[in-house]
Amino acid sequence: MSETVKFGKSSVFFDTFERRPGPIRKNMHYCPGCGHGILHKLIAxxxxxxxxxxxxxxxAPVGCAVFAYYYFNCGSISVAHxxxxxxxxxxxxxxPESFVISYQGDGDLxxxxxxxFIxxxxxxxxxxxFFVNNANYGxxxxxxxxxxxPGQKTMTSPYGRxxxxxxxxxxxxxxxNALEAPVYIERVALTTTPRIRDARKAVFKAVENLRDRRGFSLVEVLSPCPVNLKMSAQEINAFIEERMEKYFPLGCFRDRSAETFPAPVPPPPVRDPEKVKELLFPRKLNIGVPKTFRNESKIFNYERRIKIGGFGGQGILxxxxxxxxMAKLRNFNVTWMPSYGPEQRGGSASCSIILSHxxxxxxxxxxxxxxxxxxxQTALEKYIHELKPNGVLLYDSSTMKRPDVTPDxxxxGIDALDIATNRVGNHKCANSVILGALSVILIDHYLEGEDKLDFDRAFEEAIIDGFSSKPEVIKQNLYAFYEGKKVALERDKSKTAQA
Amino acid sequence: MSRKYRIVIAHEECKGCRRCIPACPKNLIAVGGELNKQGYFSVHAEHPEDCIGCGSCYLQCPEPGAITIYQTEE
Known part of the structure; x- marks a missing residue:
């Protein structure tokens, strides 16, 4: 004579719910008669x-079942609503080797x-x-x-929906069911024992599909919520069967599990920490300067504010x-704030850069x-009033006239677009031509000592850092930068000669 | 060889929702007169050895461990 357990607590539940705070460690937190407990048991x-x-x-969802991890002795995550x-x-x-069960209520899903979900x-x-439908927010x-x-009274629909x-x-x-991909869709109810047995079959089928990795399965469960709907266990069963099932007919909407071949388990992803590091940080080029480096020029003692304006597609951003x-590689704190229209090409674009120590x-x-x-021209007119007295204005003279500004x-002006199109062969490089011209102004008037040489080096490092995977882009932009610089220098010389 | 069943209801785990009472085909389950520590009138089985092991009450019960049905082979 031997006594065995025919129906009893599943081993997937913890024996004692140690994760549950408070003195009650054998019970779930659900109200008496709640369908969650029944579904938990079926899933377990x-x-x-x-x-x-x-x-x-x-x-686990946000909702009554948020504490599902108190009970299930398996991997659990509580996620955002x-x-x-x-x-x-x-x-x-x-x-890929994990089996994911998403347990959600009607507010959550x-x-x-x-x-x-969809x-x-x-x-x-x-x-x-598993979608727990109890016709209210429990x-x-x-x-x-x-x-x-329709017509059901709740806290927020006191006269009925x-x-x-x-x-x-x-x-x-x-x-x-209107979608192509799902494999199995069924609606069940947790009311009378035969219906719960049907629900058990559906839950088993869905979990079997999960084990075989056949695809997406959905089981909607009409679940009793006697406390919120203010009914007894018998009344709530009648409510589900007489009212909910009229609107939410039970049954299997789709079962393609037999036609779907189990998907092969993909190879597990890289777990070696060194390899993960390599993936996340592909390379550490030897660029930049020691942490203690500070530019010596006086202009960098203060916050420097730069505005760039044009239209989308010019390479403003x-x-x-x-x-x-460049500033980042020279240990500045730097911000870059873009502003652009919804169009990818055309429309106005601008960005603000602030660098400071x-x-x-x-x-x-x-x-x-x-x-x-x-x-x-429009960018110039829009932003010229933001320029400080004795600030610097740099403009593309191939597309606009010399602006009329106060002499301080x-x-x-630099023919950036012309140079980029005719000399570099790529109009997209006009922005690097501008930077070349900028380097001439800065070196002539503002930078001191080592910084005079460092500006070009910083540009090279920045462009290599930014486009390391595109050598052609680096080459063209470097060329454009030095062309811009050459033209600006020539103009400087001719001006001095004229004077 | 015959099979016998025995139903055990944990007094402290029952929340007294009474879903099991109409589910039992043998009408074995009834509300007891005692409050448990949680403050519910728990149910109890009046003649536990009359259980036929259908598992209806177990399926209806929302608590994982409140109802256990044992099977004995003789």
Missing amino acids: EAIEHFGIQKDTVLI GRAPAVGTGVSRAN GAIGFNE QAANRGEKMTV MTGGQMAPTTL NTATDGFPLKVCELA SLGIMLAN SKIPSPLIDRDCNLLIAMT KKVL
């Missing part, structure tokens, strides 16, 4: 039956996270989603949910990034800028 049984406990990752399928996608892709279903992610006290029935203003209940299974990168309080520039680079400002 299925996980135990298919032997996938070790590699299962159960993703509604994001379970999104996080599940990441888990199943980063760890039907409201805030519906997009995450996109994951559409991608056919290898996961199983955790917060029984408010109206997307699944609340009015379909004219609140719309109709969301049929999640039917919506998912990259010119800014280049300057910012102390803290930069705001990355925006709307006045007192030290250097303005204008590549179109230094103005230099």
